[in-house]
Amino acid sequence: MTAFPTVATRTSALDRLAQFLPVAGEDYAKLRNLHQPEHDHVSRLSPYLRHRVLSESEVIDRARALHGNRADVFVAEVLWRAYWKGWLEMRPQVWRETQAGVYAGLARLDRDRDLAHTYEAACEGRTGIEGFDDWARALTTTGYMHNHQRMCFASIWIFTLHLPWELGADFFLRNLLDGDPASNTLSWRWVAGLHTPGKAYLAKSEVITSLSDGAHWPKGLATQSFVVAGPSNPVPGPCPQGGAWDRQLPTALLLHEDDLSPDWLLNAGLRPQSTAFLVAPDARSPRPVSPLIKAFLRGAVEDCSRRLGPDLSSLHGPVQGPGAVDALVAWARQTGAAQVVTPFAPVGPVAGLLASLDKRLAAENIRLIRAMRPYDAALWPHATHGFSRFHQAARHLV
Ligand SMILES: Cc1cc2nc3c(=O)[nH]c(=O)nc-3n(C[C@H](O)[C@H](O)[C@H](O)COP(=O)(O)OP(=O)(O)OC[C@H]3O[C@@H](n4cnc5c(N)ncnc54)[C@H](O)[C@@H]3O)c2cc1C
Structure with a gap:
């Protein structure tokens, strides 16, 4: 199991970037979804990017310098972070509603013992579902979970275990070293089918088995999603702008x-x-x-x-x-x-x-x-609709 540094330094971030860069081109495009114990085909840079120990611009520049347009898939993934941030900046009520959902979910656990048992088993990796339990335990011991495992974990949490999605988002936010209000909340909404209405993400046993090279054979996964109740996407408000300081003032x-x-x-x-x-x-x-x-x-x-x-x-x-x-x-x-x-x-x-x-x-x-960083000021206003429209504009701006 990959041990993440619990103490973060810019030097360790730059070391990890240098170690990852050789695979940021075609290897990343082909192999990034594999569930490997060491997660060597993904960057594992997210804790550094989340807290901007490392900036997205420098990671994008270094990947392009080495791989040219063969780094496009990696660059697109890095751009998701700005997309989610910009999207939430223009719809901040979604964060407030999610927080209210966390409190409502916790109150449900107080009233419903069966639900509380399922919740505790899910958080502690004791559900008996292969893969899911391993990812939960790895998350709480390392602070990291691979992207495809996050998608499957969230899907199983919602559609197989019937747990409130907001409590899953909260479980991630308080355990992921990269726990990020925008990427996390909006990815959970995406899996639940709230971000793209009618399109939930359903984890499939055979996909998990294939991507984990046979290591995990989860049984009894939901074969159908259902409509998750929740407010629809709000109309975007104005994108905030940064302020300028007065050079003459203390x-x-x-x-x-x-x-x-x-x-x-x-x-x-x-x-x-x-x-x-x-x-x-x-x-x-x-x-x-x-x-x-x-x-x-x-x-x-x-x-x-x-x-x-x-x-x-x-x-x-x-x-x-x-x-x-x-x-x-x-x-x-x-x-x-x-x-x-x-x-x-x-x-x-x-x-x-x-x-x-x-x-x-x-x-x-x-x-x-x-x-406001120029990167955020340039990208966030484009997060008005879906990622592909954002990406069309964003990839030329970075
Ligand atoms: C349910 C769910 C919850 C998530 N919660 C978070 C979270 O709290 N914080 C977080 O940073 N990411 C979150 N993600 C996005 C993604 O899973 C992680 O950013 C990624 O797995 C980090 O690992 P990495 O650095 O090895 O990624 P790599 O594959 O190496 O990607 C490089 C960088 O691109 C960015 N990135 C890649 N994929 C995404 C994505 N889908 N959304 C946003 N940025 C992305 C990250 O900054 C990442 O470090 C979530 C995804 C899902 C499905």
């Missing part, structure tokens, strides 16, 4: 778990007089969040401080927990900054905290500037 920088490589801000001329870090792993779920995620975030923050400490000056934090917003207001006041610049946080727990912080800082006459 400035503080607030980094957070959604973007731990501020090089692009420093290269754009940002000179903070103080820098704070915000992490919010416990805000991912009402249930306990994996210690692997916490260790990964701790490592990534330490690594960022070590790498860029001299440019970031006067480091503070990481700030976390229920008093985080109060602590950040006190920090901002103490720095004497007139503006706090922060990388734009996409819809999710950090963006929620930043919304509260924004209001509190405004009362102190301090502006919160959400600076």
